Amino acid sequence: MNVWQKFEQPFFILAPMEAVTDHVFRRVVNEAAAPDVFFSEFTNATGWVHAGEKAVAGRLTIHPDEKYPLIAQIWCSEPDDIEKLAIYCKNLGYQGIDLNMGCPAKTAVKNSGGSAMIRQPELAAKIIQSAKKAGLPVSVKTRLGYTNIQEWKGWLTHILQQDISALTIHLRTKKEMSKVPAHWELMPNIRKLRDEISPHTLLIGNGDVKDRAHGEALIKQTGIDGIMIGRGVFSNIFAFEEVPAAHSKQELIALLHFHLNLFEESNTKYQISDISVKPYQTLKRFFKIYIRDFPGSHDIRNLLMESSTIDEARVILDNNKI
Numbered sequence: 635m636n637v638w639q640k641f642e643q644p645f646f647i648l649a650p651m652e653a654v655t656d657h658v659f660r661r662v663v664n665e666a667a668a669p670d671v672f673f674s675e676f677t678n679a680t681g682w683v684h685a686g687e688k689a690v691a692g693r694l695t696i697h698p699d700e701k702y703p704l705i706a707q708i709w710c711s712e713p714d715d716i717e718k719l720a721i722y723c724k725n726l727g728y729q730g731i732d733l734n735m736g737c738p739a740k741t742a743v744k745n746s747g748g749s750a751m752i753r754q755p756e757l758a759a760k761i762i763q764s765a766k767k768a769g770l771p772v773s774v775k776t777r778l779g780y781t782n783i784q785e786w787k788g789w790l791t792h793i794l795q796q797d798i799s800a801l802t803i804h805l806r807t808k809k810e811m812s813k814v815p816a817h818w819e820l821m822p823n824i825r826k827l828r829d830e831i832s833p834h835t836l837l838i839g840n841g842d843v844k845d846r847a848h849g850e851a852l853i854k855q856t857g858i859d860g861i862m863i864g865r866g867v868f869s870n871i872f873a874f875e876e877v878p879a880a881h882s883k884q885e886l887i888a889l890l891h892f893h894l895n896l897f898e899e900s901n902t903k904y905q906i907s908d909i910s911v912k913p914y915q916t917l918k919r920f921f922k923i924y925i926r927d928f929p930g931s932h933d934i935r936n937l938l939m940e941s942s943t944i945d946e947a948r949v950i951l952d953n954n955k956i
């Protein structure tokens with residue numbers, strides 16, 4: 635049984651998010667309210683083949699405390715490089731390989747990767763077959779199409795014909811970026827297509843899902859197998875909670891302390907090279923996740939944004955405990 639076959643349905647996934655879902659943030663989300671599976675940040679296979687660990691800057695690091703299922707998300711347009719990085723990920727301890735075929739960022743598209751795969755279906759098929767050579771289950775995360783939503787049928791038919799373990803669809807086109815609401819209305823027909831072409835491929839929906847309860851409602855409406863949530867954890871770090879509860883200021887501050895401790899430990903103990911040491915500034919994007927929605931949160935956040943070390947942040951939090 636591979637990792638995907640072990641999940642009870644419906645299952646929930648923390649979305650891959652570059653510069654967010656490293657081993658530090660994954661452990662924070664696991665502590666707050668755990669999904670069933672976590673993805674790494676997307677990692678370019680060609681960069682890794684040519685420059686090794688330095689090119690990936692700790693993106694693929696797994697912390698010894700991470701006991702939950704982990705999928706490595708990788709991308710590039712060279713099938714041989716995908717095979718090499720997939721083998722490396724297997725040796726690191728990842729339980730599956732996910733292929734990014736949806737990223738709209740210019741850096742990915744100009745290197746013929748990410749959403750550019752939608753326009754190169756034969757290459758996409760080769761990339762999938764190469765990833766399989768590592769012996770791990772292979773999944774794909776993609777969008778509905780490149781320019782028009784009508785592209786979904788042809789593109790997803792092609793991907794479903796490649797015998798993959800799971801398919802995540804971010805329900806927008808490349809062109810739409812994240813500017814329009816996700817097209818959940820298409821999901822029942824995508825599910826029918828999956829049932830016809832590849833019933834064993836798990837179907838996962840992604841786009842604008844707020845939390846587990848919202849995801850469960852969408853699963854009921856569409857009949858899909860799983861839900862992936864990304865930005866939902868920015869507005870509610872407890873998004874995967876099974877029984878939604880109220881969370882106190884003290885609880886949120888304790889989680890931020892936990893994040894600070896893991897970040898500090900990561901920079902001192904677990905860095906692979908200097909390039910994987912993260913500057914303090916990179917923490918600042920996370921403060922609004924914890925310091926929100928309670929009296930005085932705005933002022934505490936402003937103080938934190940002006941701080942320049944972890945110890946300064948700790949003092950600010952200690953001075954604002956109650």
Ligand SMILES: Cc1cc2nc3c(=O)[nH]c(=O)nc-3n(C[C@H](O)[C@H](O)[C@H](O)COP(=O)(O)O)c2cc1C
Binds near residue numbers: 675736841864866
């Ligand atoms: C900061 C950030 C980084 C992202 N990085 C990745 C990535 O590395 N790989 C990927 O497949 N998608 C990436 N995405 C897209 C998300 O995985 C997800 O598809 C998208 O945010 C829509 O889901 P949501 O509405 O639940 O956030 C990223 C999104 C954000 C906001």
